[in-house]
Amino acid sequence: MRNPSASAMAEGGFLRSLARKYTKRYLAKRIINLFLVLFVVLALNFILPHLMPGNFVQIFVQQLEREHPGVNQAALIARIQSLYGLNLPYYAQFLHYVQQILSFTPNFGQSFLYYPTSAWFLVTYALTWTLVLLGTSQVISWVCGIFLGIRMAMRKDKLMDRVLQPFLYFLNTVPPFWLGLIFIIVFSIDLGVLPPSGAYDVTPTLFGVIRHMILPTAVIIIVTLPSHALVVRGVTLEVLSSDFVNVSKAQGLSGRTFYGRVLRNSILPSLTNLFLSIGFLIGGIFTVEFTFSYPGMGTLIATAIFNEDYPVVQAALYVTTLVVLLSNLAADLLYPILDPRVSYT
């Protein structure tokens, strides 16, 4: 999916509008936005079981019995009813559900597949792996994106810029999971140099974990690099047309010093973009994890869907939303700390 903030930056005037829009009122707006998003996701999680054809309590119990024959049915029905508060009126059911989810630890019920492990436990375990993958790949991808973007902007319309742009559009539209399959064939099967699946060998060692990370990380870097590079290119073009750059040029600055000044001014907006783009990237990262059977959220969700393990699917959506919201908040809070020109006054 195309990153909308990238198009906002391409529209120009981004730097100027950014300095203006950071006010206390803006921050309040953003925080209200986060709570509304959380509300939408909680409401969706609450409504979805009710939309299933038939009585979802029965579906849930049947599913659980298929996975684990001989479970105590009456106790299960009672537990699902208490989770959803099924004997209450609808609005009270929702409040009851929200209360269950917002308590510590959030109560999504027990996984059907790994009964009686709680869905929340499975999801938090998988999240750790996803965050490792996400963090590593995005740091590398972002740093490479900055250098590529600045290079392209400084040599705008020169050969490199004109060749790289269409190539980056192409990489931007490659299905990540498909690239993963190609990588497995090339690097794991034909060359046999890297493991095709999992996150560690029989026992997790540091070396094994890193070896298993290389392929998925590489795929994620390749598909997310274009978005970072193109954003940086847009911002840098704007920086290059600003007054201080003209002054620097008039002073006779060139080479490393000049490069440094431009870099410092281009990094900040792209850092915000990095955090804001997590919501778009994370879905693609899930598919890559599934390709490599990496024990992160993507594989967990796909396995849960295959086995109709509904509590895990719901818990996974909730956790994903939390990650996206936190990274959005980080983008808003980091900016005034890093850029002294901006403050929430």
Next chain:
Amino acid sequence: MAGTAISIFFVVVAFVGLIYLPHDPLQPVGPDYSPPSVQFPFGTTFVGQDVFSQWIFGARSTLLVGFLSALIAMGIGVVIGVTAGYISLTDEPLMRFTDVILTLPALPMLITIAAFVRPTIVLTAALIAFLSWPATARVTRSDVLSLKESPYIEVARLSGVPKRYIMFRDMLRHIMPLVMALSLFSVIGAILTEASLDFIGVGPSSAFTWGAMISFANDANAVFAGAWWWFLIPGLSIAILSTGLAFIAYGVETVLKEA
């Protein structure tokens, strides 16, 4: 130019599939896992289905999801964008609503919804559209805001042209070219999203898209059988088609900006 040629090529492929398919795409017609040959240009699957026929057949649903979803998203986005831009009272609530939809993690949400309700292909397109219209709404709103001050709209307003005519006739005529070009990005997004849903295992079950081909290949462990021909072409087709559409969109955008 290149973008238009690429896009037309895939549309032609989809239409050819309506009239002629070399083999029945879903029936076994050859040996299992046969590599590309004269008889089966893209090889065969693990039960001997012809990948070339599947590729032609899949173009139809793939394009349908992409364009249908983009059309719905454009409709929602334009209505919300024009309303927010022209009627200042609605601006704040509508844009806050847009922000909320924009922040939602689209793919994880679609996966969850699809896991519970197993949508058809049309519903899938609609669901993708419901989560992807904010970009259109934002562009439309900012265009309307600047258009609102232009003399000809002022004349229309003073001469008593009804509000809805100004909003959805006079203004629309001006903003549609840009909005339609940007909607090509929604087509790309929808095709990729649908393919991802297929891959995770919650795609529309009755439709056969390129994403479904990749997903079937993965489920059948084609990777470990070394059957690269099964999924190479569908994935590459998605990327090439999307790049073609992106070229058109960027081209139109640049021309409109200069004008």
